[in-house]
Amino acid sequence: MRRHAGWLEMVYHSITGMLGAGVLGLPAVFSHLGWAGGIIMLVFSLWVSWYTYLLLVWMHEVPDLDNKAGNGIRRLDRYDQLATYVLGPRKGKAVLLPFQLIVLLGVAITYTVVGGDSLRAFATFINPNLSMGRWSFYIIFGAVQLMLSLLPSFNELSMVSLLGAVMSVAYCIIAIVMSARVHPAKGTVNYAPEAVERTPVERAMGIFNAVTTVLFAYGGHNVALEIQATLPINAQHKSTVPRMEKGVHITFVVTALAYFLVAIVGFYAFGTGVADNVLLTFSHGPTSWVVAMADMFVVVHVAAAYQVxxxxxxxxxxxxxxxxxxxxxxxxxxxxxxxxxxxVGVTVVGLLIPFFGSLMGLFGAIAITPTTFLLPPLLWLLYKQPTKWGKEWMVNWFLVIITGIMGILGTIGALYGIIKASSTYRIFAA
Known part of the structure; x- marks a missing residue:
């Protein structure tokens, strides 16, 4: 593996992987959790994600006394290598690989949906009388990914990743500014989830799905070790950890600002009427070109992040x-x-299940929750073996248990949403 990246390249790889299109679904989370529940969930998920990302960074380099050329250090360049190192070859692969593949392919499927929808929104702005079906834009997006997939390795994705990071920050800024311009009149916007007409089952399922929709926004852990693997160890840098830590902190500061502002300002503007993708909530008007530009930024970003x-x-x-x-x-x-x-397989699945909000909840529950929130503290416990009932032991076991419960409930809520939406969906009708 070629290791020639600097910490700045690591930052924009991480931002592209972390600050994804999931941010556009965060205002809709508040429509199920309310102000208090939404903010608590954002704070909790940010803290846990930041902490568990650092756990992976700290486990990237492990002792290897036989590696004289590497200063007695062995580098675990992929998540599956870490799981294998801690759990053993057979158990490590069995525990991690299914979840990691679901995350990586699940994010690609979800990005195909949001990329296709955003491309369609942009095309509709250019030509309001456009007659092309929704499915056409998924195929166009998939064709772009076919070309990008021919890039030979992760190192060649630097410029693609940089462009994606810039685009993600840009469309977040547009979403925040456009939402702040709405200025809803007092009493015209509903902020109380309980005031929305829903059955008790729909209400419970909506809450479950909303929780794991927030968790979906933190999928960057699944490429954390691949990103860290591109940093060199040499005479100047005896370890990759300090540079990676620096990049992680910058990544999470940028991510936190974007997530909190988009979620809070977007929900304030539209309340429980906000769409799964907040950009699709804005009506046409004199500033609709700004929203159209943001839609194209989303397309460029998810096209890059898809490859990551x-x-x-x-x-x-x-x-x-x-x-x-x-x-x-x-x-x-x-x-x-x-x-x-x-x-092609990813594109076909996107065509069959084009439900952005439910997809975020589903993949957030069954794959991102285990690999982002549950497995890092579990692997840390097994690797470091901290003192039983000590602070470190209790914090990590708490995260393993609570996020495991969230994942189970979120899976139920997301599947309910997909089944309900699919009952009226026709693949080539929209």
Whole structure:
């Protein structure tokens, strides 16, 4: 692996991976949790995500006395390598791999949906009489990903990732400013979830889905070690941890500002009437070109972030194939076909389940919650073995248990939402 990145490159890789389109769904979370519940959930998820990301950073380098050239350090460059190191080869892969693949592919599916929807919104602004169906834009987005997927490795994604980071910050700023301009008249906007007409089951399912929608916003952990792996260890830098920590802190400060402002200002502007994607709530008017520009920023960002997430899947699949060949390498034609097949598969699933809010909740529950919030503290407990009933032991076990419960409840809520929405959806009708 080529290790030539600097901490600044790590920052924009991390921002592209962390500050995703999930931020546009955060105002809708408040429509189920209310002001108090929404803010508490944002604060809790930020703290836990920040802490668990650092746990992964600290476990990237482990002792290896046989590695003289590496100063007695072994680097765990992928999440699955960390799980294998702590749990053993068979158990590590069995515990982590299914969740990680669901995260990486799930985010790609969700980004196909939001990318296609945003592209459609932009095209409708250009031509209000546009007759192309929603599904057409998912296919266009997928075609763009086919071309980007031919980039040979993660190191070649630097400029793509930088562009994605800039775009994500830009559309967050637009969402905040446009929401702040709404100035709702007193009494015209409802902020009380209990005032919305819902059955008790719908209310409970909405709360479950809202909780894991927030958790979906923190999926960057699944590429944290791949990002850290691009930092070199040399005479100037004896460890990657200080540089990675610096980048993580900057990433989370930027992420926190974006998440809190978009969620709070967006909910204040529209209340419980806010859409799953806050940008789609704005009506046409003299400033609609700004919203259209934000839609295109979303398209560019998720196109870049999609590659950050799917690239580890390419690497895993190609490594598995190479182990099965006589020459230990994958034929370039086979490699290209493999990548194209994965992108086509992701696009097809996006066409079949184009429900942004429910997808965020589902993948947040079944995959991002375990890999972001549950597994890092569990691996830390097994690796470091802190004193039983000590502060570190109790904090990490609390996170394992509470986030496990959240994941189960969120899965139920998201599946309920998808089943309900799919009953009226027709794939080529919209």
């Amino acid at each position: 997430y799917i690239n580890p899947v390419f690497i895993m699949c190609e490594a598995s194939l190479s182990r099965r060949t006589r020459f230990g390498t994958v034929n370039p034609i086979v490699q290209t076909l493999l990548r194209m097949s994965l992108v």
